[in-house]
Amino acid sequence: MIMIRPAFLVASAGVVASLALTACEPPGKPPITKKWKAPTEVTDFTKLYSQNCLGCHSLGETSGPSLSMANPIYLASITREDLVNVIANGVPGSRMPAFAEVNGGSLTDAQIGIIADGILAKRQPVEGPVPAWSAPLGNPAAGQAVYAAVVESLKKTLPASVFRDGFLTNRDFLGLVTDQYLRSLVIGGSAELGIPNYREVLPGRALTDAEIADLVAYLSSQRPADYGKPPTNSNP
Numbered sequence: 547m548i549m550i551r552p553a554f555l556v557a558s559a560g561v562v563a564s565l566a567l568t569a570c571e572p573p574g575k576p577p578i579t580k581k582w583k584a585p586t587e588v589t590d591f592t593k594l595y596s597q598n599c600l601g602c603h604s605l606g607e608t609s610g611p612s613l614s615m616a617n618p619i620y621l622a623s624i625t626r627e628d629l630v631n632v633i634a635n636g637v638p639g640s641r642m643p644a645f646a647e648v649n650g651g652s653l654t655d656a657q658i659g660i661i662a663d664g665i666l667a668k669r670q671p672v673e674g675p676v677p678a679w680s681a682p683l684g685n686p687a688a689g690q691a692v693y694a695a696v697v698e699s700l701k702k703t704l705p706a707s708v709f710r711d712g713f714l715t716n717r718d719f720l721g722l723v724t725d726q727y728l729r730s731l732v733i734g735g736s737a738e739l740g741i742p743n744y745r746e747v748l749p750g751r752a753l754t755d756a757e758i759a760d761l762v763a764y765l766s767s768q769r770p771a772d773y774g775k776p777p778t779n780s781n782p
Protein backbone atom coordinates (compact mmCIF):
# COMPACT_ATOMS: atom_id res chain seq x y z
CA MET A 547 0.00 0.00 0.00
CA ILE A 548 1.34 3.42 -0.85
CA MET A 549 1.22 5.84 2.02
CA ILE A 550 0.93 9.46 1.15
CA ARG A 551 2.42 11.51 3.90
CA PRO A 552 0.89 14.95 4.14
CA ALA A 553 3.41 17.75 3.90
CA PHE A 554 2.49 19.20 7.27
CA LEU A 555 3.29 15.88 8.94
CA VAL A 556 6.77 15.80 7.38
CA ALA A 557 7.36 19.39 8.44
CA SER A 558 6.15 18.84 11.97
CA ALA A 559 8.30 15.70 12.22
CA GLY A 560 11.26 17.97 11.51
CA VAL A 561 10.18 20.39 14.24
CA VAL A 562 9.81 17.54 16.72
CA ALA A 563 13.23 16.22 15.74
CA SER A 564 14.89 19.57 16.27
CA LEU A 565 13.01 20.12 19.53
CA ALA A 566 14.20 16.72 20.64
CA LEU A 567 17.78 17.68 19.78
CA THR A 568 17.71 20.98 21.60
CA ALA A 569 15.90 19.37 24.51
CA CYS A 570 19.05 17.28 25.14
CA GLU A 571 21.22 20.39 25.59
CA PRO A 572 21.30 21.62 29.18
CA PRO A 573 20.27 25.24 29.54
CA GLY A 574 23.10 27.73 29.10
CA LYS A 575 25.26 25.31 27.16
CA PRO A 576 27.11 27.19 24.39
CA PRO A 577 26.20 26.20 20.83
CA ILE A 578 28.24 23.40 19.33
CA THR A 579 30.29 25.88 17.22
CA LYS A 580 31.57 27.63 20.35
CA LYS A 581 32.87 24.41 21.88
CA TRP A 582 36.24 24.52 23.59
CA LYS A 583 39.17 23.93 21.31
CA ALA A 584 42.60 22.75 22.34
CA PRO A 585 44.94 25.77 22.04
CA THR A 586 46.96 23.86 19.43
CA GLU A 587 43.84 23.60 17.22
CA VAL A 588 43.27 27.36 16.94
CA THR A 589 43.90 28.33 13.32
CA ASP A 590 42.41 31.81 13.19
CA PHE A 591 45.13 34.44 12.67
CA THR A 592 43.37 37.24 14.58
CA LYS A 593 42.82 34.97 17.55
CA LEU A 594 46.37 33.60 17.51
CA TYR A 595 47.86 37.07 17.18
CA SER A 596 45.78 38.64 19.92
CA GLN A 597 46.41 35.74 22.30
CA ASN A 598 50.15 35.52 21.72
CA CYS A 599 51.55 38.75 20.28
CA LEU A 600 49.29 41.76 20.69
CA GLY A 601 50.32 42.41 24.30
CA CYS A 602 53.79 43.32 23.06
CA HIS A 603 53.42 44.12 19.34
CA SER A 604 50.78 46.41 17.93
CA LEU A 605 49.17 45.45 14.66
CA GLY A 606 48.17 49.04 13.93
CA GLU A 607 45.14 49.70 16.09
CA THR A 608 46.67 49.57 19.55
CA SER A 609 50.12 50.43 20.80
CA GLY A 610 52.57 47.91 22.23
CA PRO A 611 55.85 48.06 24.12
CA SER A 612 57.90 46.47 21.30
CA LEU A 613 58.01 47.04 17.54
CA SER A 614 54.70 47.32 15.72
CA MET A 615 54.14 44.66 13.08
CA ALA A 616 51.97 47.08 11.06
CA ASN A 617 54.90 49.02 9.66
CA PRO A 618 55.08 48.98 5.83
CA ILE A 619 58.86 49.47 5.63
CA TYR A 620 59.47 46.82 8.28
CA LEU A 621 57.20 44.33 6.54
CA ALA A 622 58.99 44.98 3.25
CA SER A 623 62.38 44.32 4.85
CA ILE A 624 61.73 41.07 6.73
CA THR A 625 61.42 37.76 4.86
CA ARG A 626 58.89 35.07 5.79
CA GLU A 627 61.77 32.79 6.73
CA ASP A 628 63.22 35.32 9.20
CA LEU A 629 59.81 36.06 10.64
CA VAL A 630 59.05 32.37 11.23
CA ASN A 631 62.49 31.92 12.73
CA VAL A 632 62.06 34.79 15.22
CA ILE A 633 58.61 33.59 16.29
CA ALA A 634 59.77 29.99 16.67
CA ASN A 635 63.07 30.69 18.43
CA GLY A 636 62.45 34.04 20.11
CA VAL A 637 65.20 36.58 20.66
CA PRO A 638 67.72 35.30 23.22
CA GLY A 639 68.49 37.80 25.96
CA SER A 640 65.22 39.68 25.44
CA ARG A 641 61.57 39.48 26.44
CA MET A 642 60.67 37.96 23.05
CA PRO A 643 59.62 34.37 23.86
CA ALA A 644 60.37 31.31 21.73
CA PHE A 645 56.97 30.01 20.63
CA ALA A 646 57.85 26.70 18.94
CA GLU A 647 56.88 23.56 20.83
CA VAL A 648 60.43 22.22 20.40
CA ASN A 649 61.61 25.26 22.36
CA GLY A 650 59.06 24.75 25.11
CA GLY A 651 56.65 27.23 23.52
CA SER A 652 52.93 26.80 23.01
CA LEU A 653 52.49 27.08 19.24
CA THR A 654 52.64 24.36 16.59
CA ASP A 655 54.70 24.94 13.43
CA ALA A 656 51.42 25.31 11.52
CA GLN A 657 50.22 28.03 13.90
CA ILE A 658 53.54 29.87 13.61
CA GLY A 659 53.11 29.75 9.82
CA ILE A 660 49.58 31.14 10.12
CA ILE A 661 50.81 34.02 12.29
CA ALA A 662 53.69 34.82 9.90
CA ASP A 663 51.38 34.74 6.87
CA GLY A 664 48.76 36.86 8.65
CA ILE A 665 51.37 39.49 9.51
CA LEU A 666 52.78 39.46 5.97
CA ALA A 667 49.26 39.80 4.53
CA LYS A 668 49.42 43.36 5.91
CA ARG A 669 52.27 44.19 3.53
CA GLN A 670 51.66 47.25 1.39
CA PRO A 671 53.50 48.25 -1.75
CA VAL A 672 56.61 50.27 -0.87
CA GLU A 673 58.51 52.27 -3.47
CA GLY A 674 62.00 51.05 -4.31
CA PRO A 675 64.20 48.52 -2.54
CA VAL A 676 64.33 48.35 1.26
CA PRO A 677 67.47 47.46 3.27
CA ALA A 678 67.77 43.85 4.39
CA TRP A 679 66.20 43.11 7.77
CA SER A 680 69.49 41.79 9.12
CA ALA A 681 73.11 42.73 8.36
CA PRO A 682 76.46 42.85 10.16
CA LEU A 683 77.34 45.91 12.23
CA GLY A 684 79.30 48.67 10.46
CA ASN A 685 81.84 51.15 11.78
CA PRO A 686 80.92 52.80 15.09
CA ALA A 687 83.09 55.89 14.55
CA ALA A 688 81.41 56.61 11.21
CA GLY A 689 78.08 55.86 12.88
CA GLN A 690 78.65 58.56 15.47
CA ALA A 691 78.68 61.19 12.70
CA VAL A 692 75.52 59.68 11.16
CA TYR A 693 73.80 59.77 14.54
CA ALA A 694 74.78 63.42 15.05
CA ALA A 695 73.36 64.33 11.63
CA VAL A 696 70.14 62.40 12.31
CA VAL A 697 69.65 64.05 15.72
CA GLU A 698 70.32 67.50 14.28
CA SER A 699 67.74 66.93 11.58
CA LEU A 700 65.10 65.39 13.89
CA LYS A 701 65.47 68.21 16.43
CA LYS A 702 63.77 70.44 13.90
CA THR A 703 60.57 68.40 13.95
CA LEU A 704 60.40 66.30 17.13
CA PRO A 705 59.62 67.81 20.54
CA ALA A 706 62.65 68.64 22.72
CA SER A 707 61.44 66.16 25.37
CA VAL A 708 62.31 63.26 23.01
CA PHE A 709 66.01 64.11 23.27
CA ARG A 710 66.14 64.96 26.96
CA ASP A 711 67.32 61.56 28.23
CA GLY A 712 69.78 60.79 25.46
CA PHE A 713 67.27 59.63 22.82
CA LEU A 714 68.59 56.46 21.12
CA THR A 715 71.74 56.43 23.27
CA ASN A 716 69.72 56.29 26.48
CA ARG A 717 71.42 53.71 28.70
CA ASP A 718 68.24 51.98 29.84
CA PHE A 719 66.85 51.80 26.33
CA LEU A 720 70.07 50.31 24.94
CA GLY A 721 70.24 47.85 27.81
CA LEU A 722 66.80 46.53 26.96
CA VAL A 723 67.10 45.99 23.22
CA THR A 724 69.32 43.94 20.91
CA ASP A 725 71.28 45.18 17.91
CA GLN A 726 68.67 43.63 15.63
CA TYR A 727 65.95 45.66 17.33
CA LEU A 728 68.05 48.81 16.82
CA ARG A 729 68.49 47.99 13.14
CA SER A 730 64.77 47.33 12.67
CA LEU A 731 63.94 50.59 14.46
CA VAL A 732 66.39 52.61 12.35
CA ILE A 733 65.01 51.09 9.13
CA GLY A 734 61.29 51.11 9.86
CA GLY A 735 61.04 53.92 12.39
CA SER A 736 58.21 53.79 14.88
CA ALA A 737 54.90 55.56 14.46
CA GLU A 738 54.25 54.91 18.17
CA LEU A 739 57.49 56.56 19.32
CA GLY A 740 57.27 59.26 16.64
CA ILE A 741 60.55 58.14 15.06
CA PRO A 742 60.64 58.46 11.26
CA ASN A 743 61.94 55.65 9.04
CA TYR A 744 65.38 55.58 7.37
CA ARG A 745 64.04 57.51 4.38
CA GLU A 746 62.88 60.43 6.47
CA VAL A 747 65.52 61.01 9.15
CA LEU A 748 67.83 63.16 6.99
CA PRO A 749 66.67 66.10 4.90
CA GLY A 750 66.15 65.17 1.25
CA ARG A 751 67.60 61.64 1.17
CA ALA A 752 67.44 58.21 2.73
CA LEU A 753 70.19 56.70 4.86
CA THR A 754 72.39 54.36 2.80
CA ASP A 755 72.89 50.70 3.73
CA ALA A 756 76.39 51.56 5.00
CA GLU A 757 75.09 54.46 7.11
CA ILE A 758 72.44 52.20 8.68
CA ALA A 759 75.07 49.58 9.57
CA ASP A 760 77.39 52.29 10.97
CA LEU A 761 74.63 53.95 12.96
CA VAL A 762 73.57 50.66 14.53
CA ALA A 763 77.22 49.88 15.34
CA TYR A 764 77.56 53.25 17.08
CA LEU A 765 74.37 52.77 19.11
CA SER A 766 75.48 49.25 20.00
CA SER A 767 78.86 50.58 21.17
CA GLN A 768 77.06 52.90 23.60
CA ARG A 769 75.31 50.03 25.38
CA PRO A 770 76.67 49.72 28.90
CA ALA A 771 78.46 46.38 29.23
CA ASP A 772 77.30 45.95 32.83
CA TYR A 773 73.63 46.61 32.14
CA GLY A 774 71.34 44.20 33.92
CA LYS A 775 74.16 42.57 35.86
CA PRO A 776 73.93 42.69 39.64
CA PRO A 777 76.10 45.47 41.07
CA THR A 778 79.42 44.25 42.41
CA ASN A 779 80.29 45.28 45.92
CA SER A 780 83.47 47.34 45.75
CA ASN A 781 83.75 47.62 49.55
CA PRO A 782 85.55 44.55 50.89
Ligand code: HEC
Binds near residue numbers: 601633641730
Ligand atom coordinates in the same frame (compact mmCIF):
# COMPACT_ATOMS: atom_id res chain seq x y z
C1 HEC B 1 56.30 39.47 26.28
C2 HEC B 1 56.38 40.33 25.14
C3 HEC B 1 56.39 39.72 23.76
C4 HEC B 1 55.51 38.85 23.18
C5 HEC B 1 54.31 38.19 23.83
C6 HEC B 1 55.91 38.71 21.80
N1 HEC B 1 57.01 39.47 21.56
FE1 HEC B 1 57.96 39.66 19.79
N2 HEC B 1 59.40 40.75 20.67
C7 HEC B 1 59.35 41.23 21.97
C8 HEC B 1 60.53 42.04 22.22
C9 HEC B 1 60.85 42.77 23.51
C10 HEC B 1 61.27 42.02 21.02
C11 HEC B 1 62.58 42.75 20.75
C12 HEC B 1 63.72 41.95 21.24
C13 HEC B 1 65.01 42.63 20.87
O1 HEC B 1 65.45 43.51 21.62
O2 HEC B 1 65.56 42.28 19.81
C14 HEC B 1 60.52 41.21 20.08
C15 HEC B 1 60.95 40.95 18.79
C16 HEC B 1 60.14 40.43 17.81
C17 HEC B 1 60.45 40.38 16.41
C18 HEC B 1 61.75 40.84 15.78
C19 HEC B 1 61.77 42.34 15.79
C20 HEC B 1 62.99 42.89 15.11
O3 HEC B 1 63.98 43.17 15.81
O4 HEC B 1 62.95 43.05 13.90
C21 HEC B 1 59.37 39.84 15.77
C22 HEC B 1 59.23 39.62 14.28
C23 HEC B 1 58.40 39.52 16.78
N3 HEC B 1 58.90 39.88 18.02
C24 HEC B 1 57.18 38.96 16.52
C25 HEC B 1 56.34 38.48 17.53
C26 HEC B 1 55.15 37.69 17.28
C27 HEC B 1 54.62 37.36 15.91
C28 HEC B 1 54.63 37.36 18.50
C29 HEC B 1 53.48 36.45 18.78
C30 HEC B 1 53.56 35.09 18.28
C31 HEC B 1 55.48 37.98 19.51
N4 HEC B 1 56.50 38.63 18.88
C32 HEC B 1 55.26 37.93 20.86
C33 HEC B 1 58.39 40.98 22.90
C34 HEC B 1 57.34 40.11 22.72
